[in-house]
Amino acid sequence: MSAIVHLHSAVALIGRFPALAGVDLDVDPGEILLLRGPNGAGKTTLLGVCAGLIGLSSGEAVVLGEDLTSHRRAVRRRVGLLGHDSFLYQDLSVVENLDFWSRAAAATVADGRAALDRLGVASRLFELPVHALSAGQRRRVSFAAMICRRPELWLLDEPHAGLDSAGRDLVDGLMQEAAASGATVMFASHELDRAENVAHRAVTISGGVILPASQPEPASQPEPASQPEP
Template sequence: MTSTISLANVSKVYSDVPAIEDISFTLDEGELVALVGHNGAGKTTLIKAILGLIRPTAGTVRVLGEDSVSGNLGVRKEVGYLPESVSFHLALTGREVLSFYARLKRVPLDRWQNLFDQVGLSQSAADRPVRTYSKGMRQRLGLAQALLGKPRLLLLDEPTSGLDPALRRSFYDLILEFKREGTTVLLSSHALSELEERAERVVIVNQGRKIADGTLDELRRVACLPTHIRFKPSASAAVDTWSNGSVKWLERKDQFLEADVDHKEKIAVLSAVTSDPAALTSMTIIEPTLDDVYAHFLQGQGTRP
């Protein structure tokens, strides 16, 4: 599989203050990777280094096989970027804005006109001045310019900011379509619940350093966080059936039993609980969320999320 991005021991120092330190990872073709960290953790600096907007103090950044995005027109045309705060000339219409960026990327007219519909902007809105746009509409216009030319790499910084829930879902549907076609997506966001079911991999940064990197299941195993199991026995079942093991079940007023189970014991406990399906009326299994995993790794670094 081809690496779209390769970072090796990348650091950036401003006036003796490190913004990012010794960060290494690769992103492969068609991956959707979440870049997670609190404000000031180094996410935006990392994205700027990948874009070639800043030069690392140490280490190397390679994008699509080249050392620098900024100095290579061919690579720049293959990269789409949506900053956290989009800003366009307020007197221009949405169509004029997109036409301007299309000319910069040398994207033919017939390759971008349908982007308004794709990002949820009507054709009538496309012909209105940007000053009349809401925050969400400007965000959608920013996404449209990032998608110009079907880029091989998408760098998205808080891309769903200002979007309502329905548009957030359509945004991710669109991004996943690009991913299926081979586009690599690096997505930085604080909306962890949105990323949980969509990102194949999570990179967590804190105080300029990478502190975790892997799939959510891998990070759960490393964190050793418990799984919450809740079930309701049938009227004919004896509660003592589950009370004699190592897991201490808490009986709630609604007659549900619940416990936090160590990940190493989870399969054995589930096997015991479900051995007689007739003894259960309902069951819920709650795995540690990305929020839980993120908080765990930050606490390990002595930082509150």
């Protein structure tokens, strides 16, 4: 079985700083992989590399069968990246955003509406501009825009951020459903009690490298708790 993600001695520079300093990682089809580690460890950069958005300065990166050292753009339509910042158009309404992202992925308007329903986005919010939504509502709409594209690889950075308990449970269910249907999920989280219950496997990143399984995770400042959705 070929790995969905294969990284070998992967080095990625942000400016002159080695955000990844020689990462070796293989992720199997249908796996849910938790990336844990302190702030600034390289988790976000690793997700960006797998999304084809950040290039390597050296090493190997093969994602979904594509060599990212020469074909980074080739994977972008096949992955779903959800980071700290919303990729939604703030002045467009909820449904306008979903229609746009559905068309961009050759999905249908019905796919977008179904995704909104799956994320529990109330119909009263559909015509509101995204900038008028709460953080939790924006997070749900962002997830809807991502899943309507049916990505083969989910790349999630703190996916529970901004969500209440019900929203977090919903996200956990989405990740499990995606993996059960054959997609692969990689996500970074500081909410380890919850995240480790969802993940099939966890790796620890520190200083731009993946630590051996026997090495303890470096201490990190605790993250502020996500605020409940209004």
